[in-house]
Amino acid sequence: MPGDDVFTKDLVAAIPHLRAFARSLCNDPTQADDLAQEALAKAWKARESFEPGTSIKAWTFMILRNQFYSEKRRSWRSTPLDAEMAENTLVANDDPTVPMELLELRTALAKLPDDQREALILVGAGGMAYEEAAQVCQCAVGTIKSRVSRARRALETLLSETGSRKSHADHGIAADKAFDDILQQASVLAAGGGRSRGDD
């Protein structure tokens, strides 16, 4: 019976997360599922190289990520997608089942540099520890931390721009203004505090 050993069980349990990670990299759901399935197949073939006791999620994510970038380099099938396509989707959104907020978020994410986006997805969306995310991206923990905080700042700026562009209503402008104030106060705090805030 399939799925009767620990490795297979853990691998199956990781599938929903693999799909979510793939979706965040590709945006296009079909392409994302193809990517996730390819990664799953690779993980299965490489099962001997998995070290029991380590995070199978981080391991499969690393495989998926490598797969994604090698395909991206090889063909351009996923290149023009991101920012431009996401923007068009945003403008043309008349599907009431897709919340505008989510589209805005995806559009803004697509505009981030790859390394910042993936770091924020892993840590901020997927709830991965910095150490695990560093394992996935094969870089230092400190690098992940700084990518996450840069991504967060960039995303907040992008989202506040989208908000003010989309709506000329008073509350949109007011929200934007309020956000500016918050940012200003935050930078005053950061400058005056003399102590870097704990970035969680």
Next chain:
Amino acid sequence: MTQENSGDSGAKPVDARVARRRQDALGRRLRQMYDQVVSEPVPDEFMSFLHDADARKPPKTDK
């Protein structure tokens, strides 16, 4: 002299809290986006792959 301006020390924590809440809001949206996909039912193709994979399971897998 830990506090230079204890006069308005009440204002600062409030601002920090607002900034923090803004971050929390972004974090919540990010998690929602991710969790939405996680909670989707896994398409059958993923599972049929596992059946194939299981059939091709290499003989020495005692562990």
